Structures are given as C-alpha cells and as structure tokens.
Amino acid sequence: MKPRHNMDIYALTWRLPVLVWQTLFFIAPLVFMIAMSFFLVKNYRMVEAFELVNWMKMFSRDYFWDSYVLSLGLAALATICATALAFPASYALAFMVSDNIRRWAIFFLIIPYFTSYLVRIFSWYVLLAEAGIANGVLGYLGLGPFTMLNTAFATIVGYMALTLPLVVILQTLSMANIDRSLIEAAHNLGAGRLRTIVSVVVPAGKVGLIVGALFCFILSFGDFVSPYYLGGSKPPTLTILITDTTKSGQQWPRAAVVAVTMMATLMVIAYSAIRYAYNRRQP
C-alpha cells in the first residue's frame, strides 16, 4: 500500500523532527555528561580535558560508597515493599471486581501522577511529624508517639507514594490478562487459592510483576525528594550527592561521575530484569 519508494521528502518530514530534537537535546546532553566526568576544574572553572582524576577521587572516597550502598539498599527495600504491598490489591482488582470497577480503579490510581509529587511529600511530612496526624491517630490507640521523620521508614513511605500506584496498575493489567481457564483448571485439580497463586498466577503474570518491580526500582533509585525531605538527607543518597555537588559550586564533573555510575547501575539492573522476565517460560 505504499505508492512510492521510502525515501522521499514527505516521509523525511515526518521522520526527522524526533531524530533532530532528541539527538540535539537528549543524546547530546547524556554523551556530554559522560565526557564531562573526565573534565578538570581549575580555579572554579571547568576545563575540558581527559583525566581520570574525578573518577579516582570519587571512587576512593568512603562517603561515595556509603551513598551507593544506601541508595541501592533503599531502592531494593522499596521494590520489595511495593511488590509485596501491591500484590494483594492487584490480585483483588484483577480477579474479584468487575471490568468496570477495574477501569475506574486504574483511572484513580493514575490521578496521583498528575498531582504535584512535592505537595504529596509535604503532606507526608506533616502527617508523619512528631506532633503530626499519624501520631495523633496512634495516640488515640494508646501508642507512640514515634519518631518517623528523618528515618529510613519515612523515605520508604515517600517512595511508596511515588511508586505504589504504578506498581498496582502494572501488576493488575498483567494479572487481568491471565487466561481464566488456567485458574479454573488449577481449582479443578484440587489446588486451593494459595496454591493456585503460587503455581499459576505468579508464573503467568511474571512479566508484569517484574516490570512493575523494575519501574519501582528505577523511580526510587532516581528520586531526590523523599530521602531529602522525609529521610533527612543524612547520610545522603546518590541523588542528594548529585544535587549538592552541582548546586554548591562548580564541581559538575564529580556530579557527572555519580550520575554516570547511577546510569550504568540502572542499565545493568534493567537488562538483567528484562532478561529474567522474558527468559524461558515457566515449566
């Protein structure tokens, strides 16, 4: 159904805009950032060079590795929490409600992504404060008060605010698409609800579960707001390290080292997760 050959002006008109724009303003910045990690800073000015000094400085500092381990740990914890917390909800949405309710539920889960994340974090700050509402409610039950702000707990709450709705959506969509006859077959063969979940639902919905977890990891690992405002920024995560290094002074090359390390880490994790997700269907 193509009246002429592929390379004409008409075709190019549609093909080029994204190529030009994303090359100039997406690829070029990323490539430049990698190059910048080899630049020097002399007299508070950046000098183009090709030196390993930033890499050696950052990699030889304990605080860098502390931040690295902390960021990985928090993101991994967030991923486990989000996956575990989301699963029962997604299961209910996939199997126990009508299509109509499921559509509405997903619509409502998208809404938070169009409210300011900053404002939601501010709300959590107020909710979790020493004299805040969470402690007020717990006080009625005769518990607390607990110190929640400036702890890893608060950071994780922030990460959940960021990622949980998305993880529920992705899990729900993947589980809703599972062939119902598979589940009936499991029941007919005498498997209970739990057994069916473990040996039918989870393997069949594997891709959605892993993609959800991966998104949670990427978002948490790259988030600056939760660890800074809720977690108290001490010790700093890699994201806080980047902002501090960039915003205070001219040490952009060192910030670039941190950013490139983050990117490499994420690529390895994303690649392994996707390989694992699509690797050999469950027997």
Next chain:
Amino acid sequence: MRRDRLVTWLLRIYLALIFLFVFVPIATSMVFSFNSDRFPSLPLGGFTWHWYDMVYKDPDTWEAIRTSLLVALTSSVLATFIGFCTAYTDFRYRFRFKGAYLALALLPPTIPLIILALAMLAWFSKIGISGRVGSIIVAHTVLCAPFAMAVIRLRLQQMDRDLESAAWNLGANELAAMRHVVIPFTLPSIISALCLTMAVSFDEFMIAWFVSGLNKTVPVMILEILQGNVDPRINAIGSFVFAVTVTLVVVAQLLFSAKTTTTRS
C-alpha cells in the same frame, strides 16, 4: 465456603487501605489549605482563606504561574508536533533501524530525571542556552514528546490503513490525504496529547530547577518554599496546581474515551 467470603472481605478492606494511602496526602493538603493553624495538626483550627490570600498577593506566584504556563503551552505544542510525526512514521513506514529509531523516541522517560537534569544543565551551558525560560521549554519537550507519541500512536492503531490509500486513489496527494484524512481522524488524540503533555510539564520540577536559572516555575517555587520551614502556603499552591492538572487530565481522558466510541471507520 465461609473462609472464602472472609478472604474476599479482607482483600476488599486491604484494597480500601491502599487507596486510602494514595489519597490521604492529597486530601490532607486540600483540607489544610483552609486551616488557620500554622502547623497542620489535629484537631483542625478554624476555616481561613489566609494562605490563598497570601499566595494570591505574592507577585512571585504570578511570575511563576506565568513562566509555568508559557513553558507548559509551548513545550506541549512542540512535543505534540514531534510526537505526531513519530507516531505517523511508526504507523506508516518500515525502514532499517526502525527499532533504534523508536527506542530513541521513547527512551527519555526511563532515564531518572535527576540525571537528565544534570546532563541538560551541562550541555545547555556548553552551547549557551542555559538559565532561560527557553531552556525549560527545550528540556520539557524532550521529556513530553514520548507521551504525545504514545497517545497519538494508539489512536492511529484504530485507523484503517486503506483509508489513506483510498484518498490517494481518489486523486489526493499525500499532503491532502494527511490534511483531510489523517489529521481529522487523530484530532481527539492530538488534543488529548496536548493536555497530557501540558500536565506533565506543569508538574515537572527537577529539570526545571536545574536548567531554569532565575526563572522559577510553580513546582520550583514549591521546592524552594519546602526548603524553608513548614509553610501552609504549599497546600494552597498545591491545591491550585492539582485543580489545573486534574482539569487537563479529565479533558484528555474524556477525549481519549470519546475516541473509542467513534466509529472505527
């Protein structure tokens, strides 16, 4: 099957708790934007417009809103144009390296914003376009184009391929077919993409904070207030931003669902 009913009920309660977790902060922020106490806590203080009034009378707010609107409008138009071109290319053509082409088009949202922000700050300074409102527009266009592309591509999926060739057979050239067939067909999704990308741009703060220099958008202003003390002005601004973005999303959603009900030609 009493145990089954119990499980069902427990799951329902659990589901309600999850939704509570998601919506409590949004509701809190709205409620406390009208609360007279300086530090938000229970029981509530009196009703007040004070925070809205403070925000309303602050010239910085209006400056920020103007910047945000300018950025959101311009970058949504640019992003939707780029998204349309990409979606049409993907719909109609097959060519070598198409996989790489699509990856390039869809990749930006998967890179953490903080990394993009640093990279763009450095690159924009290098080529001399940093610290302006235009820098935020350029950056937001990069970020928003994939969303526009996805929305428009979904609509094109519903278009019969023969529709375009029918127009050619009737003597329309490609441009005329584009104008009289493809664009009218995708129009709801184009408007939907405009709203969606505007909402994305209106909320984005990380890149805007890095590349904007002294030109603050609304979320950047929130970020800076947040760095000070607990300040209920954030609730007032936040509720306003929420109203704007939810309106955009609802319009987008209405058009998006309108398109599934129109005839599939």
